[in-house]
Amino acid sequence: MRRIEVGGAGPAHRYEVRVGAGLLETVSLPQRHIALIHPDDLPAEFVARVQVALSPTLTVSVPARDDCKTIEVLGRVLSQLAAANLPRDGAVVGLGGGAATDLAGFVAASYLRGVAFYTLPTTLLGMVDAAVGGKTGVNLPEGKNLVGAFWPPRAVWCDTDTLGTLPPAVFREGAAEAFKHGLIQDPSLLPRVLAPEFRPGGALLEDTVADAVAVKAGVVTRDLTEQGERAFLNFGHTLAHALEAVTHHALPHGEAVAYGMHYAAHLGRALGGADLTPDTLAFLRWQRPAPLPRLSFDDVMPFMARDKKADADGVRFVLLRELVRPYLTRVESGVLKSEFAAWQAEVSQGW
Structure with missing residues (x-):
């Protein structure tokens, strides 16, 4: 397992990203009241494993991919948290791909003006990009990610075992952000991403994912709110x-x-x-x-x-x-x- 530290302007912005196999069973949170948010196409076994580990107060299913990143879905999820009386010292956990963790983070940033947020990305795209860095939000018809907030997670668990369930096309899709990190900062990623060993269960998987995460972690540590260097991630x-x-x-x-x-x-x-x-x-x-x-x-x-x-x-x-x-x-x-x-x-x- 690899651990990557993400820094920030103060202790509230510092957290750890763990990358390795079998991490879903190791998730443990200090909060007693937890809202678990996941996309409706996520394998039931993943949801069940996290529910066993966390015993959430409520579990909220949302539409898959960018269909969840709407003002309408945001409002529905916030109402469900309010109806369940999730307290200010509770937490929101985003489980799934990048769209679901983007939504979950904005829910956490918005509900009661901000509650604790954790991410458990299950896609390659989510691990190397969306789950790290604290950018949260939803889309508008006029464009992508036009509504949101910077709200860093308290911790991120990247269980590489989950990548074995992805269709090959979805795995290759997520590799784009890792390749981008190679172009802008770590050129060693470029041949590794294209290598046959970069695949679920492959010899290059864990270190390549961790090194791609480390690029983003370094950038957001230096520039959380995109005043300069963080723009290069775009x-x-x-x-x-x-x-x-x-x-x-x-x-x-x-x-x-x-x-x-x-x-x-x-x-x-x-x-x-x-x-x-x-x-x-x-x-x-x-x-x-x-x-x-x-x-x-x-x-x-x-x-x-x-x-x-x-x-x-x-x-x-x-x-x-x-x-x-x-x-x-x-x-x-x-x-x-x-x-x-x-x-x-x-x-x-x-x-």
Whole structure:
């Protein structure tokens, strides 16, 4: 088992992430009153194992994936906690993928103006990204993650045994965030993510997951509320979130990130940076994301313009000058449009 420390501005923001096999049975919390939130497609055995370990006051099932990240679902879950009289010294536990832990964290941040929060991610995407860092929230029709709060968990347990139940496509989807961490900070992750041994039960699984978590842990320790460096974790996400929105979340997040990283590599090269398109294209060929619907630049640009990195002067992109040298910049609309056409011609060929 690996342990990764996440720091913060004070003791309330410091916590530990554990990565290893068989961790669901080891979960123990100091709170007596616990609300367990999980997606309705999670295997019943996982829910039962956590219920045995925690004896929750109430267990709340929510829709799977981004269908749970709505204002309507948020309101329903908050009402269930209130009806159960969950006290201020209680806790919310998010069990499942990244969408469920995003929702659970925002529930914890909002209920009684904030109660303790813990995460038990069961997907690769959840482990290396969503469960760590304290970003919580829900979506609006106008865009992804436009409503939320920074609310760090008290602890995170990443049980790698749960990854063995994922369909191969879902495992490969989650690898996008680990590959992104390699591009922006730890290049040793790049060959490991693409290696045959990086798979459920594989020799590279635990250390690769832990090292990907360590990248994010270091960044959020230095910049919890995204005043600077944390924005670099959004490499590829400006187009990714637009693709998710325009497809009404039919395109999974990790696949959208893979497409978005390749577009960002195109932009970085166009602005004089190193050509990293072979790396991002290699990942796309490994991941084999779902084909994109026919899209125009005008379809996605309104959503990119509402990206959370945008400011009063317009949309900004995280790009790479070269491997592990990210930066934040604005890009002229003409470059955005021409590189979108080049990117689209490349990804439309399939894998």
